[in-house]
Amino acid sequence: MLCAECLRCGRRSIIGRGNTLADEREQPTPAPAERLRCDMCGGRRVRLVRTESPTAMIAFIAGRT
Ligand SMILES: [Zn+2]
Secondary structure (H helix, E strand, O other): OEEEEEOOOOOEEEOOOOOOHHHHHHOOOOOOHHHOOOOOOOOOOEEEEEOOOHHHHHHHHOOOO
8 A cells, every 4th residue: 555645744645546565566666756746735745655554554644653
């Protein structure tokens, strides 16, 4: 699961496209950070965060990392 955190306003969102971690590993392409923009402030400084499970993802979104 892939999440993103805006370094500008701290907005956290889910980017995951339903892929499993195994799928991610099969396609070791660089994270498309260039295309990412914060939907809150429009900032492009978005940090990608990969989580190992939906639970970890929810915890991240909730700010309990
Ligand atoms: Zn932002």
